[in-house]
Amino acid sequence: ALRPAGLPAIPELPDGVATEGEVKAALAAYGVPVTRESFAATPEAAGKAAAALGFPVVLKAVSRDIAHKSDVGGVALGLRDAGAVAAAAVAMQATVAGHLPQARIDGFSVQEMIKGAAEVIIGARYDPLFGPVVLVGLGGTIVEILKDVAIAPAPVAPERALRMVESLRLAPLLQGARGMPVLDVPAIVDAVVRISWLAHDLGGRLIELEANPLLVRPVGLGLVAVDGRATLV
Numbered sequence: 001a002l003r004p005a006g007l008p009a010i011p012e013l014p015d016g017v018a019t020e021g022e023v024k025a026a027l028a029a030y031g032v033p034v035t036r037e038s039f040a041a042t043p044e045a046a047g048k049a050a051a052a053l054g055f056p057v058v059l060k061a062v063s064r065d066i067a068h069k070s071d072v073g074g075v076a077l078g079l080r081d082a083g084a085v086a087a088a089a090v091a092m093q094a095t096v097a098g099h100l101p102q103a104r105i106d107g108f109s110v111q112e113m114i115k116g117a118a119e120v121i122i123g124a125r126y127d128p129l130f131g132p133v134v135l136v137g138l139g140g141t142i143v144e145i146l147k148d149v150a151i152a153p154a155p156v157a158p159e160r161a162l163r164m165v166e167s168l169r170l171a172p173l174l175q176g177a178r179g180m181p182v183l184d185v186p187a188i189v190d191a192v193v194r195i196s197w198l199a200h201d202l203g204g205r206l207i208e209l210e211a212n213p214l215l216v217r218p219v220g221l222g223l224v225a226v227d228g229r230a231t232l233v
């Protein structure tokens with residue numbers, strides 16, 4: 001596989017569990033589009049940050065102690081004004097603390113709200129036998145139920161990444177099935193290639209990394225990673 005131009009020499013990710021923001025910064029450095037977002041330490045600051053971003057926004061709890069934010073009330077979608085953001089942040093602190101009293105909440109991530117026609121997951125891990133591997137799957141939360149994923153040793157060439165995407169059982173969803181628009185498969189292929197290089201560059205430091213989901217738009221309009229997580233050694 002040919003290394004895409006402009007990738008950093010060494011990915012910047014901390015040891016241990018990375019935050020969503022840290023993973024998105026690494027994805028962005030590798031050329032994968034991510035949400036515009038900012039960090040806010042308090043509910044009031046979150047309201048101000050949202051006004052600067054433009055509405056609607058998504059609010060999330062920032063904590064290394066939370067693996068699945070939405071399971072504990074740590075994600076609020078479609079907030080339409082600064083007051084709603086600040087109120088959601090106050091409520092979120094209480095809800096998350098109710099689920100996970102021991103979790104340390106560093107603050108809030110305020111993000112642009114992305115509209116996508118399909119959710120894709122791209123993951124990577126270090127396999128003791130194969131070394132770094134990359135996987136792609138379709139269907140957001142459905143992925144975990146259907147196990148509709150394709151996996152290959154990293155890095156992958158674009159041709160291989162395209163075959164991975166085309167091998168998915170849900171691939172017809174990307175091609176305008178059931179009156180849906182034709183989605184941006186080249187953007188998915190490009191993201192698989194770039195994340196495979198990120199996995200390659202992390203090498204044995206990588207335990208697992210995931211962009212989940214990336215929201216895919218109609219062809220020509222690309223995709224955006226709206227969540228990311230990673231664990232490194």
Ligand code: ADP
Nearest residue numbers: 058068069070075111112113114212213226227
């Ligand atoms: P979790 O830690 O629970 O995986 P996510 O950050 O993935 O939390 O958010 C849960 C869901 O909310 C996502 O799967 C996606 O459907 C939606 N979502 C999250 N962030 C955004 C965003 N910025 N724009 C649009 N939808 C989003």
Ligand code: MG
Nearest residue numbers: 212213227228
């Ligand atoms: Mg997620």
